[in-house]
Amino acid sequence: MRITKSTPELPAVERGKSIEVIVDGRKVQAFEGELVSTVLQAEGITVFGRKHQTGRPSSVYCGMGVCYECLVTINGAPNLRACQTYVADQMTIETAGQVKP
Amino acid sequence: MNDIVELAVIGAGPAGIEAAVTAAQAGVEVILIDSSARPGGQYFKQLPEAFQCEDRTEHHLKAQKLFQKLASSGVKVWPNTLVWGIFEGAQPGVWCLTLHGKDAPARLNARMVILATGAYDRSIPFPGWDLPGVVTAGAALTMVKHQRLLPGRRVLLSGSGPLQLAAAAQLAQAGAEVVGVLESSANLLWRGIPYLPALWGQWSRMREGLGYIKTLVSAGIPYRTGWAVTAAHGEERVREAVMARLGRDGKPISDSEKTVAVDAIVVGYGLTPSSELIRLLECEMEFSAGRGGFIPRRNENLETSRPGIFAVGDGAGIGGAEMAMIEGRIAGYAAALKLGHGAEIQTRRAIIQERAALRREGRFADLLGDLFSPPAGLYTLAKDDTILCRCEQVTLGQIREAISYGTQTVTDLKNLTRSGMGNCQGRTCGSIIAQIMAAETGRTVQEVRYYNIRPPVHPIPLWAIEEHEPEQ
Numbered sequence: 001m002r003i004t005k006s007t008p009e010l011p012a013v014e015r016g017k018s019i020e021v022i023v024d025g026r027k028v029q030a031f032e033g034e035l036v037s038t039v040l041q042a043e044g045i046t047v048f049g050r051k052h053q054t055g056r057p058s059s060v061y062c063g064m065g066v067c068y069e070c071l072v073t074i075n076g077a078p079n080l081r082a083c084q085t086y087v088a089d090q091m092t093i094e095t096a097g098q099v100k101p
Numbered sequence: 102m103n104d105i106v107e108l109a110v111i112g113a114g115p116a117g118i119e120a121a122v123t124a125a126q127a128g129v130e131v132i133l134i135d136s137s138a139r140p141g142g143q144y145f146k147q148l149p150e151a152f153q154c155e156d157r158t159e160h161h162l163k164a165q166k167l168f169q170k171l172a173s174s175g176v177k178v179w180p181n182t183l184v185w186g187i188f189e190g191a192q193p194g195v196w197c198l199t200l201h202g203k204d205a206p207a208r209l210n211a212r213m214v215i216l217a218t219g220a221y222d223r224s225i226p227f228p229g230w231d232l233p234g235v236v237t238a239g240a241a242l243t244m245v246k247h248q249r250l251l252p253g254r255r256v257l258l259s260g261s262g263p264l265q266l267a268a269a270a271q272l273a274q275a276g277a278e279v280v281g282v283l284e285s286s287a288n289l290l291w292r293g294i295p296y297l298p299a300l301w302g303q304w305s306r307m308r309e310g311l312g313y314i315k316t317l318v319s320a321g322i323p324y325r326t327g328w329a330v331t332a333a334h335g336e337e338r339v340r341e342a343v344m345a346r347l348g349r350d351g352k353p354i355s356d357s358e359k360t361v362a363v364d365a366i367v368v369g370y371g372l373t374p375s376s377e378l379i380r381l382l383e384c385e386m387e388f389s390a391g392r393g394g395f396i397p398r399r400n401e402n403l404e405t406s407r408p409g410i411f412a413v414g415d416g417a418g419i420g421g422a423e424m425a426m427i428e429g430r431i432a433g434y435a436a437a438l439k440l441g442h443g444a445e446i447q448t449r450r451a452i453i454q455e456r457a458a459l460r461r462e463g464r465f466a467d468l469l470g471d472l473f474s475p476p477a478g479l480y481t482l483a484k485d486d487t488i489l490c491r492c493e494q495v496t497l498g499q500i501r502e503a504i505s506y507g508t509q510t511v512t513d514l515k516n517l518t519r520s521g522m523g524n525c526q527g528r529t530c531g532s533i534i535a536q537i538m539a540a541e542t543g544r545t546v547q548e549v550r551y552y553n554i555r556p557p558v559h560p561i562p563l564w565a566i567e568e569h570e571p572e573q
Contacts, residue, residue, distance in 0.1 A: 001251040007274045009158060013249050016151025033149030038248045046233035046338040053494040057337055059233030061491075061529075063240025064143060065136065066221045066375075068524035068560070069231075069491060079524075079560070083240075086138070086149065 002042050019089040024097065030087045037063070037070050037082035040095065048072050048082055050096040057096075105195055106132050107440050109211035110176075111184050111378065114142020116414025116425035117217030118167055122174040123433025124215075127443035131176045132209065134200070136183045140171060142219055143239060144422045146247050179205055185557035187214065187378055187410075196409065201561045213409040213436045216379060217429060218416035220372040220393065224529055225475060227482035229333030230368070231491050238268045238369025245271045252277075253365025257342045259283040259330035260369035262473035263310055266324075268367055270316040279322045280361050283344055285351065285370070285475050287327030293472060303465055331358070331482050333366055342366050351476025370475040373532055375416045377558040380551065382407050388547045391470025392418035394532050395551050401456065402435035403428055411436060419470065424462035431455045480536045489537070490530040492523020500534060504541055511535050512553045524560050527552040 006012030016032025021039060030039040037060045040048060047057040048070050061069040063083050070082040073094040082093075110121040113135035121133040133140070139147045145164040148154055171178070182202035190197040190210050198209045222237035229235070236244075236252050238260060244250040245268075255278045258265050269282045286292075317324055325346075331353045332343040342363045345353035374393045380386070385398040385406035396418040397405045404411050411432040414425030434452050437443040483489065485498035495518045503517040511534050514520055520534055521527030531552050538549045557566075 001254060003245065003249040003251060003275045005274075005276050010245065010249075010271060010275055011154055011156050011158075013148060014153040015249075016149070031151070033151030035248060038244070038250050041244075041250060041252075048233075051491075051494050054488075056231065056488070056494065057233050058231070058491070059338075060236060060240060061231075062221055062237050063243040064221060066525060067491065067529050071524070083243075084136075 019087065021087050022090065022092045024093070024095055032087070034087050035083055036072060036074065036080075036085045036087055036091075036093055039087055040072075040082060040093070045095060047097070048095050105210040105212060106130055107211070108132070108213045108215065108436055109134060109196075109198055109209055110215045110217060111198070112142065112217035112219055112414070112416065113137070113140035113178065113180075114217060114219050114414060114425065115144055115167070115422045116219075116416070116429040117142070117215070118171050119426045119429030120215045120217055120411075120413055120433040120436075121176045121429075122170050123430045124437045124442075125174040125176045127434065127437035127448065129437050129440055129442050132179060132211070133171075133176050134179045134182050134184055134198070134205075134209075136181070136202075138180050140168065140178060140180070143243070144425075146243065148247060152249075181205075183559050183561065184378065185559050185561050187382055188556075194409065199556070201557075201559075201565050207565075212440065213411070215411040215413060215429075215432050215436060216416060217412075217414045217425070218375040218378060220374050220415035220419055221528065222368075223370045223373045223393070223475075223532060224368065225370050225479050225482070226487055226489055226497075226533055227330060227332055228484055228487050229335065229339065231488050232333050232335050232339045233337065234335065234339035234364055235333055235366045235368060238265045238367055241268045241272065241365075241367045245275050249275075251275060252367065253363065254278060255280055255363045256365045256367055257281050257283070257330065257344070257361060257363045258367045258369075259285070259328075259342075259344070260367075260371075261285045261475050262369065262371050262469060263313075264372075265367065265369045266310065266313040266317070268369065269322065270313040272367075273316060273320045273322060279317075279320070280363060281323045281325060281344070282317065283328040283330060284324065284326045285329045285347060285479060286473055287347065289326055289472060293468070298464075306465070329353070329479060329482075330366055330368065334360075339363060339366055347476060347478065351478025352481055353478075370479070371473060372415060372419045373528075374418060375528070377526065377528070377554050379405065379412055379417070380554045381556060381558060382410060384410065384412070386551070389418060390474055391467055392420065393470075394546075402452070403432045404435065409439070420462060420466040421469070424459065424466055427455050427459045427462060431459065477536070477540065480533070480540060483537070489533055490518070490520035490523065490527075492525050492529075493519040493521075495520040495530075497537070500537065501541065504538060508538075510548075510550045511538055512550065514538065515552055521552045526554065526558060526560075
């Protein structure tokens with residue numbers, strides 16, 4: 001749910017260049033300057049990871065790099081914070097998948 | 102790297118920028134370190150560089166002025182750099198910072214350090230609080246302001262304090278359907294009367310607050326005081342929120358419960374100081390509920406019990422951006438004097454002036470801290486199967502069992518249950534488990550204390566240490 005409205009308090013932005021990232025093997029449009037978490041949320045992906053202890057889903061919570069709930073695999077490197085990582089063209093992002101194991 | 106910089110400032114938010122600039126203007130060599138790509142912290146968070154925006158808001162212009170001051174100050178800024186530890190250096194009077202970042206050295210030696218590490222949202226657990234779609238007020242504001250993203254289409258806010266009013270107003274303006282704003286404190290107007298003198302002179306803040314309320318009223322958004330979210334339902338994401346009116350003790354009144362369909366819940370029960378590095382240094386701490394919990398004891402120059410280590414801004418006690426900037430300037434002046442820079446008399450005079458401003462801001466911070474302290478009864482919302490430590494998936498039931506073994510402090514609970522040992526290093530659950538342990542054992546939070554902390558204070562890849570620390 002990207003915001004497209006413009007208000008005095010929240011003037012509209014022109015996002016960066018349109019790029020393409022690969023989320024769980026699927027091509028997804030993104031914009032330069034967006035965070036990995038933003039692109040996933042805009043795609044309607046809510047489950048970023050699953051807790052290895054219990055299988056419970058986890059997702060963005062604090063949005064500022066404190067809680068480590070939004071961990072995903074980026075370009076093959078595991079356990080990176082989606083809310084602290086900006087997207088780049090052809091970046092691969094792997095979530096835990098949307099179906100319970 | 103054997104060079105020793107005079108002053109390292111950690112955190113480039115309002116407090117850190119003012120501290121760094123003030124010291125640099127007095128002639129100090131300063132390195133300002135921040136984990137983000139661009140300075141500003143959470144309060145003055147900048148848009149990503151790739152985004153274009155014509156922003157003429159007062160807030161943006163204020164931020165720009167601060168950034169310009171920083172750019173012309175001679176302060177060296179090290180962005181994208183995480184400080185994962187501070188240790189006594191090889192020589193006396195030198196502190197060694199251990200760093201992780203693409204362009205950062207592994208270590209930085211500094212004669213003095215100003216910690217301006219900021220704060221993050223305080224959480225209060227309830228059944229379902231760990232479902233995707235439940236986010237903090239800070240997260241919601243970051244999504245909206247920094248990314249132009251809505252956390253959901255139908256949003257309920259629950260928490261305490263002005264931050265959630267700001268979040269609600271922004272969400273509503275940006276096009277979200279805000280189904281309500283729940284404020285856990287009751288009788289705000291009546292309880293606010295003793296604080297009226299502290300409001301004198303705070304006109305721009307009151308205008309800001311009234312602006313938020315106007316936005317909510319004109320959008321027909323209900324604002325309920327003495328209410329809170331008590332549970333979230335859903336499978337893979339939140340679908341429903343349960344809310345209830347709170348009794349005098351802060352416990353929900355069960356026959357007042359209502360259920361609403363939502364796809365996001367924004368929770369914000371005030372802020373917690375980010376005190377990990379302060380605790381790692383074993384600075385003397387004191388407890389202040391109104392300032393967000395355990396905070397470092399500081400002298401009037403804002404120096405901690407460790408000589409040469411200063412702590413300023415929300416990371417040293419919640420007080421807001423204005424107070425943080427004043428504190429930053431005081432510590433910047435004081436560090437410059439200690440390092441032998443600056444004209445002594447003028448600098449001391451400047452410190453005295455800043456202290457008067459600090460007292461004024463302190464009264465306002467006390468007002469917010471007292472009016473918007475979440476009631477203790479809210480900590481009874483969690484059930485035995487509710488997760489308290491999200492990283493290690495430790496439930497309230499497990500914590501209760503560990504308490505029954507005769508544990509004395511939250512660090513005992515950590516050792517028994519692994520709570521606080523995960524990726525976030527106890528940032529999210531630390532204050533929650535302290536509150537619950539205190540309540541269950543009839544003791545105070547001062548007695549059950551805070552988690553011990555160990556380096557690294559943020560997870561870093563093993564290779565990051567290995568590479569720079571070859572076997573001797």
